[in-house]
Amino acid sequence: MAVSTSSVITLNINGEKHTLPVDHRTTLLDALRERLDMTGTKKGCDQGQCGACTVLLDGRRAVSCLQLAVAAENREITTIEGVAEGDRLHPVQQAFLDLDGYQCGYCTPGQICSAIGVIEEHAAGWPSAVTGDVRPEAGPPELTAEEIRERMSGNLCRCGAYVAIVDAVARAAGTAAGPAGTEEAAA
Protein backbone atom coordinates (compact mmCIF):
# COMPACT_ATOMS: atom_id res chain seq x y z
CA MET A 1 0.00 0.00 0.00
CA ALA A 2 1.19 3.48 -0.85
CA VAL A 3 2.28 5.43 2.19
CA SER A 4 1.84 9.16 1.99
CA THR A 5 2.10 11.92 4.56
CA SER A 6 -0.03 14.39 2.65
CA SER A 7 -3.27 14.36 0.67
CA VAL A 8 -5.35 16.60 -1.54
CA ILE A 9 -8.60 17.04 0.33
CA THR A 10 -11.92 18.77 -0.23
CA LEU A 11 -13.53 20.51 2.71
CA ASN A 12 -17.16 21.64 2.72
CA ILE A 13 -17.09 24.91 4.66
CA ASN A 14 -20.14 27.12 5.04
CA GLY A 15 -21.68 25.48 1.99
CA GLU A 16 -18.66 25.97 -0.26
CA LYS A 17 -16.17 23.35 -1.34
CA HIS A 18 -12.47 24.08 -0.91
CA THR A 19 -9.86 21.74 -2.40
CA LEU A 20 -6.34 21.96 -1.04
CA PRO A 21 -3.28 19.80 -0.43
CA VAL A 22 -2.57 19.24 3.28
CA ASP A 23 0.13 17.63 5.34
CA HIS A 24 -1.80 15.06 7.39
CA ARG A 25 -0.62 16.78 10.57
CA THR A 26 -2.69 19.88 9.72
CA THR A 27 -5.58 20.47 12.08
CA LEU A 28 -8.87 21.82 10.79
CA LEU A 29 -8.13 24.96 12.81
CA ASP A 30 -4.82 25.56 11.02
CA ALA A 31 -6.34 24.72 7.63
CA LEU A 32 -9.03 27.34 8.21
CA ARG A 33 -6.72 30.05 9.48
CA GLU A 34 -3.44 29.49 7.68
CA ARG A 35 -4.52 27.93 4.41
CA LEU A 36 -7.97 29.34 3.69
CA ASP A 37 -7.65 32.77 5.33
CA MET A 38 -10.74 32.14 7.43
CA THR A 39 -9.42 33.69 10.62
CA GLY A 40 -12.74 34.05 12.42
CA THR A 41 -12.04 30.75 14.17
CA LYS A 42 -9.48 31.51 16.88
CA LYS A 43 -6.54 29.55 18.25
CA GLY A 44 -6.38 29.66 22.02
CA CYS A 45 -4.76 26.70 23.79
CA ASP A 46 -4.50 24.34 20.77
CA GLN A 47 -5.14 21.50 23.26
CA GLY A 48 -8.93 21.22 23.29
CA GLN A 49 -9.24 22.96 26.62
CA CYS A 50 -10.37 26.53 25.90
CA GLY A 51 -13.06 26.32 23.21
CA ALA A 52 -11.85 29.36 21.21
CA CYS A 53 -11.62 27.21 18.08
CA THR A 54 -15.17 25.83 18.31
CA VAL A 55 -16.89 25.22 14.98
CA LEU A 56 -19.93 23.14 13.99
CA LEU A 57 -19.31 19.75 12.36
CA ASP A 58 -22.47 18.33 10.81
CA GLY A 59 -24.34 20.80 13.00
CA ARG A 60 -22.66 19.74 16.26
CA ARG A 61 -20.15 21.89 18.08
CA ALA A 62 -16.58 20.59 18.12
CA VAL A 63 -13.09 21.92 18.76
CA SER A 64 -11.23 22.34 15.46
CA CYS A 65 -7.77 22.18 17.10
CA LEU A 66 -8.15 18.44 17.78
CA GLN A 67 -9.84 17.71 14.45
CA LEU A 68 -7.41 16.68 11.72
CA ALA A 69 -8.28 18.46 8.47
CA VAL A 70 -7.86 15.26 6.45
CA ALA A 71 -10.45 13.57 8.71
CA ALA A 72 -12.90 16.44 8.20
CA GLU A 73 -13.56 15.49 4.59
CA ASN A 74 -17.21 14.46 4.11
CA ARG A 75 -18.24 16.65 7.06
CA GLU A 76 -20.35 19.77 6.82
CA ILE A 77 -18.21 22.45 8.49
CA THR A 78 -19.77 25.68 9.73
CA THR A 79 -17.54 28.45 11.07
CA ILE A 80 -18.38 31.81 12.56
CA GLU A 81 -18.13 33.24 9.01
CA GLY A 82 -21.08 31.07 8.00
CA VAL A 83 -23.65 31.50 10.74
CA ALA A 84 -25.25 34.78 9.60
CA GLU A 85 -27.71 34.93 6.72
CA GLY A 86 -26.22 37.58 4.50
CA ASP A 87 -26.35 40.84 6.44
CA ARG A 88 -28.73 39.41 9.03
CA LEU A 89 -26.82 38.25 12.07
CA HIS A 90 -27.57 34.89 13.65
CA PRO A 91 -29.79 35.41 16.71
CA VAL A 92 -26.91 34.30 18.93
CA GLN A 93 -24.59 36.88 17.35
CA GLN A 94 -27.25 39.57 17.80
CA ALA A 95 -27.78 38.63 21.45
CA PHE A 96 -24.03 38.79 22.18
CA LEU A 97 -23.92 42.26 20.60
CA ASP A 98 -27.05 43.51 22.36
CA LEU A 99 -25.99 42.24 25.80
CA ASP A 100 -22.22 42.82 25.58
CA GLY A 101 -21.41 39.11 25.82
CA TYR A 102 -17.68 39.77 25.49
CA GLN A 103 -14.90 42.15 26.34
CA CYS A 104 -11.83 41.69 24.12
CA GLY A 105 -13.74 39.45 21.70
CA TYR A 106 -11.12 36.78 21.14
CA CYS A 107 -13.16 33.89 22.56
CA THR A 108 -16.40 35.22 21.05
CA PRO A 109 -16.52 33.27 17.76
CA GLY A 110 -16.05 30.05 19.73
CA GLN A 111 -18.59 31.14 22.33
CA ILE A 112 -21.15 31.87 19.60
CA CYS A 113 -20.60 28.61 17.70
CA SER A 114 -20.78 26.72 20.99
CA ALA A 115 -23.97 28.53 22.02
CA ILE A 116 -25.60 27.66 18.68
CA GLY A 117 -24.78 24.04 19.43
CA VAL A 118 -26.03 24.31 23.01
CA ILE A 119 -29.38 25.69 21.91
CA GLU A 120 -29.84 22.89 19.37
CA GLU A 121 -28.78 20.19 21.84
CA HIS A 122 -31.22 21.56 24.38
CA ALA A 123 -34.00 21.74 21.80
CA ALA A 124 -33.31 18.06 21.03
CA GLY A 125 -33.91 17.24 24.71
CA TRP A 126 -30.31 16.52 25.70
CA PRO A 127 -29.74 16.57 29.47
CA SER A 128 -26.58 17.98 31.07
CA ALA A 129 -24.48 17.23 34.15
CA VAL A 130 -26.68 19.56 36.23
CA THR A 131 -29.97 18.10 35.03
CA GLY A 132 -31.61 16.64 38.14
CA ASP A 133 -33.35 13.71 36.47
CA VAL A 134 -31.87 12.51 33.17
CA ARG A 135 -34.60 9.94 32.50
CA PRO A 136 -36.59 10.79 29.36
CA GLU A 137 -39.83 10.57 31.36
CA ALA A 138 -38.68 13.63 33.35
CA GLY A 139 -38.94 15.71 30.18
CA PRO A 140 -36.40 18.20 28.86
CA PRO A 141 -34.78 20.43 31.48
CA GLU A 142 -35.51 24.15 31.48
CA LEU A 143 -32.56 26.09 30.07
CA THR A 144 -31.79 27.90 33.31
CA ALA A 145 -28.67 29.98 33.97
CA GLU A 146 -27.22 26.96 35.77
CA GLU A 147 -27.86 24.75 32.74
CA ILE A 148 -26.30 27.34 30.40
CA ARG A 149 -23.20 27.69 32.59
CA GLU A 150 -22.69 23.92 32.64
CA ARG A 151 -23.32 23.48 28.91
CA MET A 152 -20.99 26.39 28.02
CA SER A 153 -18.20 25.27 30.39
CA GLY A 154 -16.03 24.22 27.46
CA ASN A 155 -15.59 27.86 26.44
CA LEU A 156 -13.24 29.93 28.56
CA CYS A 157 -13.32 33.74 28.64
CA ARG A 158 -10.18 35.28 30.10
CA CYS A 159 -11.94 38.66 30.35
CA GLY A 160 -14.57 37.06 32.54
CA ALA A 161 -17.61 38.17 30.54
CA TYR A 162 -19.48 35.10 31.71
CA VAL A 163 -22.46 36.87 33.26
CA ALA A 164 -23.35 38.62 30.00
CA ILE A 165 -22.55 35.50 27.98
CA VAL A 166 -25.09 33.51 29.99
CA ASP A 167 -27.65 36.27 29.45
CA ALA A 168 -26.96 36.35 25.71
CA VAL A 169 -27.32 32.59 25.34
CA ALA A 170 -30.55 32.69 27.32
CA ARG A 171 -31.96 35.50 25.20
CA ALA A 172 -31.01 33.76 21.96
CA ALA A 173 -32.63 30.57 23.22
CA GLY A 174 -35.77 32.53 24.02
CA THR A 175 -35.67 31.71 27.71
CA ALA A 176 -35.22 33.68 30.90
CA ALA A 177 -31.69 33.46 32.25
CA GLY A 178 -32.83 32.91 35.82
CA PRO A 179 -31.27 34.85 38.70
CA ALA A 180 -28.92 36.95 36.55
CA GLY A 181 -31.81 38.33 34.46
CA THR A 182 -31.57 39.80 31.00
CA GLU A 183 -33.75 42.88 30.92
CA GLU A 184 -31.52 45.30 32.83
CA ALA A 185 -28.51 44.43 30.74
CA ALA A 186 -30.52 45.09 27.60
CA ALA A 187 -31.62 48.56 28.75
Next chain:
Amino acid sequence: MREFDYQRAHDVAGAVALLGAALDTRYLGGGTNLVDLMKTGVERPARLVDIRELPLDLVESTPEGGLRIGATVTNGDLAAHPEVRRRYPALAQAVLAGASGQLRNMATVGGNLLQRTRCGYFTDVTRPCNKRVPGSGCPAIAGDHHNHAILGASEHCVATHPSDMAVALSAFDAVVRYETGAGGGELPLRDFYLPVGDTPHLETALPRGALITGVTLPPLPIAGHSRYRKVRERASYAFAIGSAAAALDVHDGVVRDARLAFGAVASRPWRATAAERVLTGAPATPETFAAAADAELAAARPLEHNAYKVTLLRNLTVAVLTELAEEAAR
Protein backbone atom coordinates in the same frame (compact mmCIF):
# COMPACT_ATOMS: atom_id res chain seq x y z
CA MET B 1 4.62 15.86 15.37
CA ARG B 2 5.89 12.89 13.42
CA GLU B 3 4.61 12.69 9.83
CA PHE B 4 2.03 9.96 9.29
CA ASP B 5 0.10 8.10 6.66
CA TYR B 6 -3.70 8.40 6.81
CA GLN B 7 -6.19 5.78 5.69
CA ARG B 8 -9.95 5.87 5.99
CA ALA B 9 -11.57 2.52 6.74
CA HIS B 10 -14.97 1.74 5.27
CA ASP B 11 -15.68 -1.58 6.97
CA VAL B 12 -14.45 -3.40 10.07
CA ALA B 13 -12.54 -6.07 8.13
CA GLY B 14 -10.77 -3.38 6.16
CA ALA B 15 -9.88 -1.48 9.31
CA VAL B 16 -8.26 -4.43 11.08
CA ALA B 17 -6.44 -5.37 7.87
CA LEU B 18 -5.07 -1.84 7.58
CA LEU B 19 -3.80 -1.88 11.12
CA GLY B 20 -2.44 -5.39 10.97
CA ALA B 21 0.05 -5.98 13.73
CA ALA B 22 1.97 -2.77 13.12
CA LEU B 23 3.04 -1.33 16.45
CA ASP B 24 3.12 2.25 15.24
CA THR B 25 -0.34 2.36 13.65
CA ARG B 26 -3.31 3.72 15.59
CA TYR B 27 -7.04 3.76 15.01
CA LEU B 28 -8.43 7.29 14.91
CA GLY B 29 -11.88 7.86 16.38
CA GLY B 30 -12.77 11.31 17.65
CA GLY B 31 -9.08 12.05 18.18
CA THR B 32 -9.69 14.13 21.30
CA ASN B 33 -6.99 12.28 23.24
CA LEU B 34 -4.85 10.80 20.44
CA VAL B 35 -4.36 14.02 18.45
CA ASP B 36 -3.53 15.89 21.66
CA LEU B 37 -0.92 13.25 22.57
CA MET B 38 0.52 13.35 19.03
CA LYS B 39 1.03 17.09 19.36
CA THR B 40 3.05 16.62 22.53
CA GLY B 41 5.00 13.65 21.17
CA VAL B 42 3.64 11.09 23.64
CA GLU B 43 2.11 9.23 20.68
CA ARG B 44 4.13 9.01 17.46
CA PRO B 45 2.15 6.84 15.04
CA ALA B 46 3.41 6.28 11.50
CA ARG B 47 -0.12 5.67 10.25
CA LEU B 48 -3.65 6.49 11.35
CA VAL B 49 -6.60 4.34 10.34
CA ASP B 50 -9.69 6.53 10.58
CA ILE B 51 -12.62 4.44 11.81
CA ARG B 52 -15.15 7.21 12.23
CA GLU B 53 -17.13 6.26 9.15
CA LEU B 54 -17.50 2.60 10.13
CA PRO B 55 -21.10 1.47 10.67
CA LEU B 56 -20.58 1.21 14.44
CA ASP B 57 -22.55 4.31 15.43
CA LEU B 58 -25.78 2.78 16.76
CA VAL B 59 -27.25 2.13 20.20
CA GLU B 60 -29.56 -0.88 19.92
CA SER B 61 -31.62 -2.95 22.34
CA THR B 62 -30.59 -6.59 22.63
CA PRO B 63 -33.25 -9.34 22.55
CA GLU B 64 -32.45 -10.02 26.25
CA GLY B 65 -33.22 -6.44 27.23
CA GLY B 66 -29.73 -4.99 27.35
CA LEU B 67 -28.08 -2.48 25.04
CA ARG B 68 -25.46 -2.81 22.32
CA ILE B 69 -23.48 0.38 21.96
CA GLY B 70 -21.34 0.83 18.85
CA ALA B 71 -17.71 1.84 19.26
CA THR B 72 -18.04 5.04 17.23
CA VAL B 73 -21.14 6.33 19.04
CA THR B 74 -20.10 9.73 20.34
CA ASN B 75 -20.24 10.47 24.04
CA GLY B 76 -22.80 13.16 23.24
CA ASP B 77 -25.14 10.77 21.45
CA LEU B 78 -24.68 8.09 24.12
CA ALA B 79 -25.68 10.39 26.98
CA ALA B 80 -28.66 11.71 25.01
CA HIS B 81 -30.02 8.29 24.06
CA PRO B 82 -33.44 7.70 25.66
CA GLU B 83 -32.79 4.02 26.45
CA VAL B 84 -29.46 4.79 28.10
CA ARG B 85 -31.11 7.49 30.21
CA ARG B 86 -34.08 5.23 31.06
CA ARG B 87 -32.33 1.92 31.80
CA TYR B 88 -28.83 3.04 32.89
CA PRO B 89 -29.19 6.65 34.10
CA ALA B 90 -25.83 6.57 35.90
CA LEU B 91 -24.16 5.89 32.56
CA ALA B 92 -25.74 8.98 31.01
CA GLN B 93 -24.77 11.00 34.09
CA ALA B 94 -21.20 9.71 34.00
CA VAL B 95 -20.76 10.63 30.35
CA LEU B 96 -22.28 14.07 30.92
CA ALA B 97 -19.89 14.63 33.84
CA GLY B 98 -16.90 14.22 31.54
CA ALA B 99 -15.10 16.80 29.38
CA SER B 100 -17.05 19.55 27.58
CA GLY B 101 -19.95 19.57 25.13
CA GLN B 102 -17.57 20.02 22.21
CA LEU B 103 -15.36 17.11 23.25
CA ARG B 104 -18.34 14.86 23.94
CA ASN B 105 -19.55 15.48 20.39
CA MET B 106 -16.21 14.25 19.04
CA ALA B 107 -15.12 11.54 21.49
CA THR B 108 -16.24 7.96 20.86
CA VAL B 109 -17.10 5.09 23.19
CA GLY B 110 -14.17 2.95 22.00
CA GLY B 111 -11.74 5.82 22.36
CA ASN B 112 -13.08 6.70 25.79
CA LEU B 113 -12.15 3.20 27.03
CA LEU B 114 -8.66 3.47 25.50
CA GLN B 115 -7.86 7.04 26.57
CA ARG B 116 -4.60 7.50 28.42
CA THR B 117 -3.96 8.76 31.91
CA ARG B 118 -3.69 12.52 32.45
CA CYS B 119 -0.76 12.06 34.88
CA GLY B 120 1.45 15.09 34.27
CA TYR B 121 4.60 12.98 34.08
CA PHE B 122 3.08 10.71 31.44
CA THR B 123 2.11 13.67 29.25
CA ASP B 124 5.48 15.44 29.61
CA VAL B 125 8.01 13.70 27.36
CA THR B 126 10.91 15.43 29.14
CA ARG B 127 10.17 13.48 32.34
CA PRO B 128 10.66 9.80 33.17
CA CYS B 129 7.53 7.64 33.14
CA ASN B 130 7.30 3.86 33.34
CA LYS B 131 4.05 3.87 31.38
CA ARG B 132 5.55 5.87 28.48
CA VAL B 133 9.15 4.59 28.65
CA PRO B 134 9.24 1.26 30.55
CA GLY B 135 11.96 1.19 33.17
CA SER B 136 12.54 4.95 33.22
CA GLY B 137 11.00 5.45 36.66
CA CYS B 138 7.96 7.08 38.25
CA PRO B 139 8.49 10.64 39.50
CA ALA B 140 4.87 10.84 40.71
CA ILE B 141 5.50 8.63 43.74
CA ALA B 142 7.82 11.23 45.30
CA GLY B 143 6.36 14.14 43.34
CA ASP B 144 2.98 15.52 42.36
CA HIS B 145 0.49 12.77 43.08
CA HIS B 146 -2.39 14.53 44.77
CA ASN B 147 -4.76 13.11 42.14
CA HIS B 148 -3.16 9.69 41.75
CA ALA B 149 -4.22 6.17 42.64
CA ILE B 150 -4.98 4.82 46.10
CA LEU B 151 -6.05 1.34 44.99
CA GLY B 152 -4.34 -1.30 42.88
CA ALA B 153 -1.25 0.79 42.10
CA SER B 154 2.35 -0.42 42.27
CA GLU B 155 5.80 0.97 42.94
CA HIS B 156 6.11 1.32 39.16
CA CYS B 157 3.04 3.46 38.44
CA VAL B 158 0.36 5.29 40.42
CA ALA B 159 -1.55 6.82 37.50
CA THR B 160 -5.34 6.80 37.37
CA HIS B 161 -7.66 6.02 34.48
CA PRO B 162 -9.49 9.26 33.69
CA SER B 163 -12.78 7.96 32.26
CA ASP B 164 -16.12 8.66 33.90
CA MET B 165 -18.04 6.54 31.39
CA ALA B 166 -16.00 3.43 32.17
CA VAL B 167 -16.87 3.69 35.88
CA ALA B 168 -20.58 3.31 35.12
CA LEU B 169 -19.90 0.60 32.54
CA SER B 170 -17.90 -1.26 35.17
CA ALA B 171 -20.72 -1.07 37.72
CA PHE B 172 -23.10 -2.50 35.12
CA ASP B 173 -20.98 -5.48 34.00
CA ALA B 174 -20.41 -4.20 30.49
CA VAL B 175 -18.67 -6.42 27.95
CA VAL B 176 -16.29 -5.03 25.33
CA ARG B 177 -16.57 -6.51 21.83
CA TYR B 178 -13.62 -6.45 19.45
CA GLU B 179 -12.50 -7.68 16.07
CA THR B 180 -9.08 -8.83 14.89
CA GLY B 181 -7.78 -10.16 11.59
CA ALA B 182 -8.10 -13.64 13.12
CA GLY B 183 -11.69 -13.23 14.31
CA GLY B 184 -13.68 -11.43 16.96
CA GLY B 185 -13.92 -11.72 20.71
CA GLU B 186 -15.35 -10.32 23.91
CA LEU B 187 -13.81 -9.09 27.14
CA PRO B 188 -15.84 -8.32 30.26
CA LEU B 189 -14.85 -4.84 31.39
CA ARG B 190 -13.58 -6.29 34.70
CA ASP B 191 -10.92 -8.19 32.70
CA PHE B 192 -10.35 -5.46 30.11
CA TYR B 193 -7.78 -3.42 32.03
CA LEU B 194 -4.62 -5.22 33.13
CA PRO B 195 -3.22 -5.03 36.67
CA VAL B 196 -0.44 -2.43 36.92
CA GLY B 197 2.30 -4.58 38.46
CA ASP B 198 5.66 -3.96 36.81
CA THR B 199 4.13 -3.47 33.34
CA PRO B 200 2.21 -0.19 33.51
CA HIS B 201 2.80 0.32 29.78
CA LEU B 202 0.52 -2.67 29.08
CA GLU B 203 -2.93 -1.30 29.76
CA THR B 204 -5.55 -3.60 28.25
CA ALA B 205 -6.08 -7.26 27.49
CA LEU B 206 -7.06 -6.49 23.88
CA PRO B 207 -5.12 -8.65 21.42
CA ARG B 208 -2.59 -6.75 19.31
CA GLY B 209 -4.27 -4.96 16.41
CA ALA B 210 -7.77 -5.46 17.80
CA LEU B 211 -10.46 -2.91 16.99
CA ILE B 212 -13.09 -2.30 19.65
CA THR B 213 -16.40 -2.64 17.82
CA GLY B 214 -18.70 -1.90 20.73
CA VAL B 215 -19.84 -2.44 24.29
CA THR B 216 -22.73 -4.62 25.42
CA LEU B 217 -24.68 -3.85 28.56
CA PRO B 218 -26.56 -6.81 30.03
CA PRO B 219 -30.20 -6.43 31.04
CA LEU B 220 -29.96 -5.05 34.58
CA PRO B 221 -33.17 -3.79 36.18
CA ILE B 222 -31.25 -2.46 39.21
CA ALA B 223 -29.43 -0.03 36.88
CA GLY B 224 -32.71 1.82 36.44
CA HIS B 225 -32.15 3.07 40.00
CA SER B 226 -28.62 4.29 39.62
CA ARG B 227 -26.62 7.45 40.01
CA TYR B 228 -23.17 8.82 39.20
CA ARG B 229 -21.55 11.39 41.45
CA LYS B 230 -18.29 13.08 40.65
CA VAL B 231 -16.10 15.25 42.84
CA ARG B 232 -13.68 17.60 41.10
CA GLU B 233 -11.64 20.68 41.85
CA ARG B 234 -13.96 23.00 39.95
CA ALA B 235 -17.67 22.85 39.22
CA SER B 236 -17.44 21.66 35.63
CA TYR B 237 -15.09 20.47 32.89
CA ALA B 238 -12.43 18.85 35.07
CA PHE B 239 -11.29 15.33 35.75
CA ALA B 240 -12.54 13.64 38.88
CA ILE B 241 -10.57 13.49 42.10
CA GLY B 242 -13.09 10.82 43.11
CA SER B 243 -16.32 9.50 41.66
CA ALA B 244 -18.83 6.75 42.25
CA ALA B 245 -21.38 4.95 40.12
CA ALA B 246 -23.98 3.20 42.24
CA ALA B 247 -27.21 1.26 41.89
CA LEU B 248 -29.36 0.10 44.75
CA ASP B 249 -32.33 -2.24 45.07
CA VAL B 250 -34.01 -1.67 48.44
CA HIS B 251 -37.09 -3.54 49.67
CA ASP B 252 -38.63 -2.99 53.13
CA GLY B 253 -35.54 -1.09 54.20
CA VAL B 254 -33.17 -3.90 53.29
CA VAL B 255 -30.66 -3.85 50.43
CA ARG B 256 -31.54 -6.71 48.09
CA ASP B 257 -28.82 -5.95 45.56
CA ALA B 258 -26.22 -3.27 44.92
CA ARG B 259 -23.70 -2.14 42.31
CA LEU B 260 -20.81 0.17 43.14
CA ALA B 261 -17.74 1.34 41.24
CA PHE B 262 -15.21 4.10 41.92
CA GLY B 263 -13.42 6.41 39.52
CA ALA B 264 -10.13 8.37 39.81
CA VAL B 265 -8.74 5.94 42.40
CA ALA B 266 -6.92 3.36 40.27
CA SER B 267 -5.44 2.58 36.86
CA ARG B 268 -8.85 1.25 35.91
CA PRO B 269 -12.47 1.84 36.86
CA TRP B 270 -12.62 0.22 40.31
CA ARG B 271 -15.51 -2.16 40.83
CA ALA B 272 -16.19 -2.17 44.59
CA THR B 273 -17.05 -5.85 45.04
CA ALA B 274 -16.11 -5.94 48.73
CA ALA B 275 -18.53 -3.07 49.36
CA GLU B 276 -21.25 -4.79 47.36
CA ARG B 277 -20.92 -7.90 49.56
CA VAL B 278 -21.40 -5.82 52.71
CA LEU B 279 -24.40 -4.04 51.24
CA THR B 280 -26.33 -7.06 50.03
CA GLY B 281 -28.82 -8.19 52.68
CA ALA B 282 -27.98 -5.36 55.10
CA PRO B 283 -30.30 -2.59 56.29
CA ALA B 284 -30.24 0.42 53.96
CA THR B 285 -28.77 2.82 56.51
CA PRO B 286 -25.85 5.28 56.47
CA GLU B 287 -24.06 2.94 58.91
CA THR B 288 -24.25 0.09 56.40
CA PHE B 289 -23.11 2.35 53.60
CA ALA B 290 -20.11 3.54 55.61
CA ALA B 291 -19.21 -0.04 56.53
CA ALA B 292 -19.40 -0.98 52.86
CA ALA B 293 -17.07 1.86 51.90
CA ASP B 294 -14.67 0.89 54.68
CA ALA B 295 -14.62 -2.71 53.47
CA GLU B 296 -13.60 -1.58 50.00
CA LEU B 297 -11.15 1.09 51.12
CA ALA B 298 -9.37 -1.21 53.58
CA ALA B 299 -7.15 -2.09 50.62
CA ALA B 300 -6.29 1.56 49.94
CA ARG B 301 -2.57 2.43 50.00
CA PRO B 302 -2.53 6.21 49.69
CA LEU B 303 0.61 8.26 49.10
CA GLU B 304 1.70 11.31 51.08
CA HIS B 305 -0.54 13.78 49.27
CA ASN B 306 -3.62 11.79 48.28
CA ALA B 307 -4.80 10.21 51.53
CA TYR B 308 -7.73 12.64 51.36
CA LYS B 309 -9.18 10.38 48.69
CA VAL B 310 -9.91 7.64 51.23
CA THR B 311 -12.13 9.99 53.24
CA LEU B 312 -13.57 11.48 50.07
CA LEU B 313 -14.57 8.10 48.65
CA ARG B 314 -16.05 7.02 51.98
CA ASN B 315 -18.19 10.13 52.19
CA LEU B 316 -19.09 9.94 48.51
CA THR B 317 -20.23 6.33 48.90
CA VAL B 318 -22.43 7.17 51.88
CA ALA B 319 -23.90 10.20 50.08
CA VAL B 320 -24.73 8.50 46.81
CA LEU B 321 -26.16 5.37 48.45
CA THR B 322 -28.21 7.47 50.87
CA GLU B 323 -29.67 9.39 47.94
CA LEU B 324 -30.58 6.18 46.17
CA ALA B 325 -32.10 4.71 49.34
CA GLU B 326 -34.18 7.85 49.90
CA GLU B 327 -35.32 7.70 46.29
CA ALA B 328 -36.35 4.08 46.75
CA ALA B 329 -38.33 4.96 49.89
CA ARG B 330 -40.39 7.61 48.07
